[in-house]
Amino acid sequence: MAKMNIIQAITDGLRVALRDDPRVIVLGEDVGVNGGVFRATEGLQAEFGSDRVVDTPLAEAGIIGASVGMAVNGMRPVPELQFFGFIYPAVEQIVAHVARVRMRSQGRFTCPMVIRAPYGGGIRAPELHGDSPEAMFVHQPGIKVVCPSNPYDAKGLLLAAIDSPDPVLFLEPMRIYRAFRDEVPEERYTVEIGKANVVKEGTDISLYAWGTMLRVSLEAAKMAKEQHGWDVEVVDLRTLSPLDRETIIGSVQKTGRAVVVHEAPKTAGLGAEIVALINDEALLSLEAPVGRVGGYDAPQPLFSLEDIYAPDAKRILHGIEKVMNF
Amino acid sequence: MAKMNIIQAITDGLRVALRDDPRVIVLGEDVGVNGGVFRATEGLQAEFGSDRVVDTPLAEAGIIGASVGMAVNGMRPVPELQFFGFIYPAVEQIVAHVARVRMRSQGRFTCPMVIRAPYGGGIRAPELHGDSPEAMFVHQPGIKVVCPSNPYDAKGLLLAAIDSPDPVLFLEPMRIYRAFRDEVPEERYTVEIGKANVVKEGTDISLYAWGTMLRVSLEAAKMAKEQHGWDVEVVDLRTLSPLDRETIIGSVQKTGRAVVVHEAPKTAGLGAEIVALINDEALLSLEAPVGRVGGYDAPQPLFSLEDIYAPDAKRILHGIEKVMNF
Amino acid sequence: MNHTDQQERAEGTMLTGEQMIEMYKWMVTVRHFDRRAVNLQRSGRIGTYAALEGQEAAQVGCGYALEKQDWLFPTYREHGVSMVHGVPMTTVFLYWNGRPEGCMAPEGVNVFPISVPIATQLPHAVGAAWASKLKGENSIAVGFVGDGGTSEGDFHEAMNFAGVMKLPVIIFCQNNGYAISVPLSKQTATETLAEKAAAYGVEGIRVDGQDAVAVHDAVKYAADKARRGEGPTFIEAVTYRYGSHTTADDHTRYRDVNEAEMWRTERDPIDRLKARILELGIWSEEQDQALWEEADKVVQKSIEEMQAMPPVDHNRIFDYSYAELPWHLKEQREEMRSLYGNGGAK
Amino acid sequence: MNHTDQQERAEGTMLTGEQMIEMYKWMVTVRHFDRRAVNLQRSGRIGTYAALEGQEAAQVGCGYALEKQDWLFPTYREHGVSMVHGVPMTTVFLYWNGRPEGCMAPEGVNVFPISVPIATQLPHAVGAAWASKLKGENSIAVGFVGDGGTSEGDFHEAMNFAGVMKLPVIIFCQNNGYAISVPLSKQTATETLAEKAAAYGVEGIRVDGQDAVAVHDAVKYAADKARRGEGPTFIEAVTYRYGSHTTADDHTRYRDVNEAEMWRTERDPIDRLKARILELGIWSEEQDQALWEEADKVVQKSIEEMQAMPPVDHNRIFDYSYAELPWHLKEQREEMRSLYGNGGAK
Numbered sequence A, B: 001m002a003k004m005n006i007i008q009a010i011t012d013g014l015r016v017a018l019r020d021d022p023r024v025i026v027l028g029e030d031v032g033v034n035g036g037v038f039r040a041t042e043g044l045q046a047e048f049g050s051d052r053v054v055d056t057p058l059a060e061a062g063i064i065g066a067s068v069g070m071a072v073n074g075m076r077p078v079p080e081l082q083f084f085g086f087i088y089p090a091v092e093q094i095v096a097h098v099a100r101v102r103m104r105s106q107g108r109f110t111c112p113m114v115i116r117a118p119y120g121g122g123i124r125a126p127e128l129h130g131d132s133p134e135a136m137f138v139h140q141p142g143i144k145v146v147c148p149s150n151p152y153d154a155k156g157l158l159l160a161a162i163d164s165p166d167p168v169l170f171l172e173p174m175r176i177y178r179a180f181r182d183e184v185p186e187e188r189y190t191v192e193i194g195k196a197n198v199v200k201e202g203t204d205i206s207l208y209a210w211g212t213m214l215r216v217s218l219e220a221a222k223m224a225k226e227q228h229g230w231d232v233e234v235v236d237l238r239t240l241s242p243l244d245r246e247t248i249i250g251s252v253q254k255t256g257r258a259v260v261v262h263e264a265p266k267t268a269g270l271g272a273e274i275v276a277l278i279n280d281e282a283l284l285s286l287e288a289p290v291g292r293v294g295g296y297d298a299p300q301p302l303f304s305l306e307d308i309y310a311p312d313a314k315r316i317l318h319g320i321e322k323v324m325n326f
Numbered sequence C, D: 001m002n003h004t005d006q007q008e009r010a011e012g013t014m015l016t017g018e019q020m021i022e023m024y025k026w027m028v029t030v031r032h033f034d035r036r037a038v039n040l041q042r043s044g045r046i047g048t049y050a051a052l053e054g055q056e057a058a059q060v061g062c063g064y065a066l067e068k069q070d071w072l073f074p075t076y077r078e079h080g081v082s083m084v085h086g087v088p089m090t091t092v093f094l095y096w097n098g099r100p101e102g103c104m105a106p107e108g109v110n111v112f113p114i115s116v117p118i119a120t121q122l123p124h125a126v127g128a129a130w131a132s133k134l135k136g137e138n139s140i141a142v143g144f145v146g147d148g149g150t151s152e153g154d155f156h157e158a159m160n161f162a163g164v165m166k167l168p169v170i171i172f173c174q175n176n177g178y179a180i181s182v183p184l185s186k187q188t189a190t191e192t193l194a195e196k197a198a199a200y201g202v203e204g205i206r207v208d209g210q211d212a213v214a215v216h217d218a219v220k221y222a223a224d225k226a227r228r229g230e231g232p233t234f235i236e237a238v239t240y241r242y243g244s245h246t247t248a249d250d251h252t253r254y255r256d257v258n259e260a261e262m263w264r265t266e267r268d269p270i271d272r273l274k275a276r277i278l279e280l281g282i283w284s285e286e287q288d289q290a291l292w293e294e295a296d297k298v299v300q301k302s303i304e305e306m307q308a309m310p311p312v313d314h315n316r317i318f319d320y321s322y323a324e325l326p327w328h329l330k331e332q333r334e335e336m337r338s339l340y341g342n343g344g345a346k
Ligand SMILES: Cc1ncc(C[n+]2csc(CCOP(=O)(O)OP(=O)(O)O)c2C)c(N)n1
Pocket: B029, B058, B060, B082, B086, B089, C077, C116, C117, C118, C145, C146, C147, C148, C149, C150, C174, C176, C178, C179, C180, C245
């Protein structure tokens, strides 16, 4: 097996998809000749031609809207948005169309497509490059949302998403694109959409995270052990919509305490839904309020402040302490 | 005092604002000659001229974006979006700009404007006219969100919003635009942004609602009394962002049980944030999980199904029963 | 390239007399449908309805020029062109009755569900055309937009993509002079809409939208061109809606009634085509009267079909949200059933 | 109206020799700033930086033609025009250092914070111009966009509003041939960008963006026209960026290096203006050398100012979210302070 980082795993996933399925087409700003601003599509245009890996005009609604038409007419478009923060001009296309084609046409048409977007802060990029509006799309029925935290899941979830008959928003944790390498099978495999992953078992408290925040959460778990002797269970959600209720609830039922971590502003973020889900299903298991460690409820700041803005291990530990000491 | 319905109270509020403050300008699709598709701006162009009440081209991003420029350059624009479901093309402008002007410029510029939009389902209109994506905007720091449920609050909140130095999204419950009349003072007055209203006191369970759902919730409260003898407290949130923590928490601390009602899909809706807020502040007061009665997690359907889609008194009562019988 | 005048380009027409009669029949049927629909709304039997009376030539002329395999991306006013392209009248009625079945074109009829948000489906037309091109299929796509819709960003992005990628797509604009109450002069500073096409390197054609034959020929020209791989065309059909924007507004608030009257009496598309086929000697007043009676029957039958539908199946809220229902939707569907039953589900 | 050619319109220039020298000085300063900024990024002392080298004439020529009270809505590349308009160089450095202070133009300098999302600030320019018009003020607004940005829906909506409302606004487009790696030919099917203006009933001007004098005159013409109430202008300044899109990419991956070399050696805006003022006998090589030395001092001083700044004040995350902080932000600020301190807050 090859060792790959996340970006390589994504490129590899795209290559496999392009190779195996002639309906797959990769499109977006700078994805062709330049291979994407993060090199996620590096080499793909050379390998598969400029009909299948297409540089588009600079127009997010156009890119997603054209992808809808392609999907409806039998293709499997995999559009890239250059950064998740630039998804806003395409919100109309995504929530009014991508997510609704199947429902609106009562199954007559479908819209299988995968919208890829580098996601989260932490790379000292200018404004909006670090926005985390995933909650918007989790709130929208009809589209699934996934976010890997490691190379294996990245490729497996990407191939599952491209195979999916439903549209999928595929969020890529850009801060850790190249942070580490894992064994990644070279052949085709999938990671099931809708399944969370308990990456570290524990008995005292459950930590829910995804993407970039997963590793930061693991770090906080380690600190909790070292500093307090607490045994933290860490759950990688992997799929943000639909949530894996069984795993989420199973964990908190075991530990009795929980903290959700995300980079997005706390208020009305995905953390709120997880708290509400736990409220629905496991209230009586709770020994303390579920904690939420989110970005602050202020717009994502310029990068000199981004390390303070996004949760770090220290802040997550603080969140764990509040719950444990309740 | 005059008796007015909600739409009249809004027109009256706009008239007062246009009269008292030369910086106020009303703009949008069909707001001028036609007086708006719901007649909210009826007569205003005739009274204040076509420089202050302006029919714009059909372009939501353009309308909101132009309003940003006007606000920054000293005006107080009050753009109308024809329906809340048509806000999607303007999401970029709202979340990336309207909400961030003050922060981005570190106070050098501000963006006082009020975006009005008829909100919620129930009028047998075609698709998207009935969408309820308020959670998107509650999640975005920098913009406030209000939603009146009666004529008095409609005028008072509107004038407070227009006076506000911050941008405000003003949601108008279109299903009850003309449903009833209340006494509304003819002079200027304001209803404070950020304050919920306990419209019916009760001791057994707290019901949180706003806009159209407020009256439906009152109906459910009545049924709960009649059928079960339960005394339901009904809280009209009025301001959706920032939430009135004191009133929300005060109520559930008293009753020990709660249900949130909204038309939007349940998952990651504003209900989740209210559950999370109660989890944060009043977990130990809870005698049962907080209930959420929302629209279903499916796209808003065509109108033959909208009565089944949106919560009605029966479904809210069912939600109350689940919590009471927990 | 750019802004050719259709009248100058084509002398005569590509149509046979028989085809003209067929178009004429469609126009009469569509008008009859439209009037009945307005009445059904008035008597509360369907919801808000967007009438097209006055725009029959633009719609039928367009639809008649297309091939079965072509893709349509209509707005809320394209009942005429949709029916010509194969959407059953009853389906159209069902849409305006708020029934989800009203969004389903029959298998093999490539008509996308009506897009209510203005201009947002134009990029879909572009994408569908792109897919046809990639697959080497002989189909083209047509996206519909009104005069008002040309102000939206999605119009721009779609036109630009079409131009850059040289796609087999037609953007067909019915310029009826108003976007609800807003006249064209407040919508754009240009004289025509066709001239906007040049900004995208796309050929723009302006055609008399009251002349079904001219509309047909323009669309046929554009469709043939697209099929030959010669790229997109923007067509502006200058037309007028006689009535209000929908049954929910009152056009006399914002339009001069004389203006509507003028169009109705002097530029009616049905009168015009009728005169032409009468003149050609291939149509008679007797046939005409029979046609109206026939149209009445067809529409009546369709209304009865709509009314005979079983109550709407509540499960339709859920059943097409995803290929397979996730757990939370299954539970919500269960709850719905227990509270409200299944509606008309079998 | 529409697509006049600047060269044909104006013989000579509206500028005096002294003014040309002043522009020239700005261009040299801006270039020096730009090169130092690239180096600062390389050595990790500022973040990703968008260099403008090659575009000095377009930016300085534009800025120099405006009045103090005018409004600017820049992108991430408009350091040149922003400085000419009154934004201190240190502020610009601070922006690229990720400091919130870098978004604050001084009181009285109407420069909006840099908009990163492409073309989204063009409607703001339109709105600011609209406000000026309503208030009867003598200010105009300028919105900036690149060649790539013309594909965005917001470009379209802004241009259309400007045309319909006849607003005192200039949309100033620096066509540097690329949007990151995407060449103009994949961005639009038109030959020029100026011709797009016609689609909005707006005058379009194409100008040699390497000729500061020509750019100045075009902008001055448009500004005067706007101030007279004669409406908007779209200006396409044809230019080139010598380096990469930002310090985060490598232009040799997508551009022919000879192309950049050609622009640099044959069409350099600084060489060109220098030649002109030398020819006019109002500038000397000695003065030129002194100017570069002076520029170096100015930039060095500004860098030192940036580096002497106290650490960033953490409270800035919160303090300008709302006019008055709501309860949850007060609590979050408290928590932040207890965890991380106050940064450089006094
Ligand atoms: C994005 C969006 N904004 C607003 C509306 C509300 N609306 C419905 S039809 C209409 C006017 C459309 O005018 P035009 O494009 O000329 O088409 P016509 O109705 O005349 O056929 C408006 C503003 C909408 N449906 N979608």
